[in-house]
Amino acid sequence: MELNENQFLFLEFLLNKKGITEKEIQEELLDHLAAGVESKMDNNILFHDAVDETLSEFGEDNFKLIYNNRLTLFNQKNKKKMKRIILFIFIFLGTIILLMARGNYWNNEKMYADSDNSTDINFAIQVNQEPPEAYPVKGDFPITSSFGKRLHPIHKVMRFHKGIDIKAPIGTDVVATSDGEIIKAEIKKSGYGIHVVIKHDETYKSLYAHLSTMNVKKGDFVKKGDKIGEVGATGSTVLPHLHYEIQKEGESVDPKNYIRM
Amino acid sequence: MKNELIKGTLKTIILHLLEKEGRMYGYEIVQKVKSLSHDKVLLTEGALYPALHKLEAEGWLIAEKESIGKRVRKYYSLSKKGKIVSKEKINEFKEFIDSMRLVLNIELK
Numbered sequence: 125m126e127l128n129e130n131q132f133l134f135l136e137f138l139l140n141k142k143g144i145t146e147k148e149i150q151e152e153l154l155d156h157l158a159a160g161v162e163s164k165m166d167n168n169i170l171f172h173d174a175v176d177e178t179l180s181e182f183g184e185d186n187f188k189l190i191y192n193n194r195l196t197l198f199n200q201k202n203k204k205k206m207k208r209i210i211l212f213i214f215i216f217l218g219t220i221i222l223l224m225a226r227g228n229y230w231n232n233e234k235m236y237a238d239s240d241n242s243t244d245i246n247f248a249i250q251v252n253q254e255p256p257e258a259y260p261v262k263g264d265f266p267i268t269s270s271f272g273k274r275l276h277p278i279h280k281v282m283r284f285h286k287g288i289d290i291k292a293p294i295g296t297d298v299v300a301t302s303d304g305e306i307i308k309a310e311i312k313k314s315g316y317g318i319h320v321v322i323k324h325d326e327t328y329k330s331l332y333a334h335l336s337t338m339n340v341k342k343g344d345f346v347k348k349g350d351k352i353g354e355v356g357a358t359g360s361t362v363l364p365h366l367h368y369e370i371q372k373e374g375e376s377v378d379p380k381n382y383i384r385m
Numbered sequence: 386m387k388n389e390l391i392k393g394t395l396k397t398i399i400l401h402l403l404e405k406e407g408r409m410y411g412y413e414i415v416q417k418v419k420s421l422s423h424d425k426v427l428l429t430e431g432a433l434y435p436a437l438h439k440l441e442a443e444g445w446l447i448a449e450k451e452s453i454g455k456r457v458r459k460y461y462s463l464s465k466k467g468k469i470v471s472k473e474k475i476n477e478f479k480e481f482i483d484s485m486r487l488v489l490n491i492e493l494k
Contacts (some may be wrong), residue, residue: 132455149434151450151457152411156430158456159412186431193435197442 125165127158135161135175141307142187149194157182256322256330258348260368261355265292268365271378278360286376287331287369294364296355298332300346301370301382309341316367317359320352333367334359339348391426394435397478398428400445400463400471407481408449408462411437437461 127135135157136150144150157178164174260382269277269289276283300322308321316333320340323329336356346352357364370379391398402417403409408416415428440446445467451459463471485491 129455152434152459153430154416155410155456155458156412159410163416182430186429189431194438197435201442215439380442 126161127162127171131161131171132158138175138179141248144187144191146191146194149191153187153190192376195196216318226233254302254381255328255372255382256324256370257382258299259383260301260332261290261292261297261366262297262299262351265290265296267380271376271380277362287333287367288379290366290368292355292364292366294336294354295358296366297351298335298353298355300348300350300352301330301368302348304327304330304346306340306342306344306346306352307343309338311338312359315359317361318353318356322346322352327373329371331367331369333369333373334361334365336364388429388432391428394478395428395432396440397471397474398426399433399436399440399461400467400474403446403461403463404468406470408460408461410458410460438468 132154135154139145139150139154139157144153157175158180159179161171161174164177164298165171172329230334232374263315267288268291269285273282274285275281289381298320302322302324304322304324306320307323308319310316315332318335318338319331319333320335321329321331332352334356335353335358340346340352355364355366361367368379370377370382398418399414402414406417411430411433415430415433418426430486437446441448441461445464446461447460447464447467451458451460
């Protein structure tokens with residue numbers, strides 16, 4: 125037997141009174157209650173008694189259980205949705221920041237040149253150069269002081285001479301002894317005076333000191349034989365000459381063993 | 386029958402019934418379980434509907450609504466995933482029964 129409209133409305137009214145108002149769940153419970161009442165009325169029980177019996181069978185707790193569960197489920201779904209949205213936003217922003225940082229890294233030449241970070245230089249020089257083997261001054265000028273212990277010409281004490289001296293007039297061209305990057309081009313009043321350091325690869329560096337002028341600046345790349353400056357007498361020296369050093373893995377070595385004329 | 390015992394198997398019961406019957410609505414499931422168990426297993430609505438809604442949210446059940454006038458009936462049926470899970474649950478339960486028989490030393494009639 126099917127409930128008439130008034131009987132159905134009465135059940136709906138009861139559910140509303142119990143606070144079950146969410147459409148989705150109300151519809152389902154209403155159908156459930158109606159089906160229960162109908163089956164009791166089929167056994168010749170009057171509508172109101174059938175409703176009372178059905179409701180007591182159902183029990184208050186069950187209404188609450190169903191309703192609360194529905195709400196938690198709903199909240200969980202929303203939470204999951206929110207989590208997904210937040211995650212998406214983070215990934216999106218992260219990607220943009222990464223792209224921007226990358227663009228900056230490649231485009232900003234200044235940052236690249238000014239960086240003291242050796243990994244940047246690794247990038248520039250990947251292949252090992254030949255050891256610096258050219259003669260550092262243009263022209264046939266002699267080595268006047270060798271590598272090793274010697275009496276210091278100014279301080280008059282035994283000092284270790286970390287390079288060689290080549291006597292040449294002021295203005296003689298000083299050239300790079302192998303390809304590389306200028307990592308130092310400095311002017312100092314004492315010591316090396318105006319001096320240049322070339323990094324050839326991860327192993328070798330060469331140093332040219334007491335120059336009168338420099339033709340390069342830090343970050344420049346030079347080829348073997350390129351002019352980098354001119355012989356002078358700047359820094360701690362009396363006579364014009366070039367002081368030339370080779371460093372192998374940070375240790376000074378005798379340039380004489382490298383020079384091939 | 387004790388509620389705690391039914392609770393652990395409720396999902397298995399629902400999935401299995403829907404596999405056999407195709408599609409059912411809440412009240413129908415309660416009645417079917419009651420008659421199959423000779424009135425021994427009485428599902429409470431407070432357990433059944435939350436379970437149905439959870440299974441639906443899980444994607445194992447598909448819900449369809451049919452309305453006659455003001456009255457709306459919600460039918461449940463198994464999704465593709467639900468069909469696979471249903472078989473898994475039945476096997477799990479069979480294993481459970483076998484293990485319990487050994488543990489509790491129950492002789493089958």
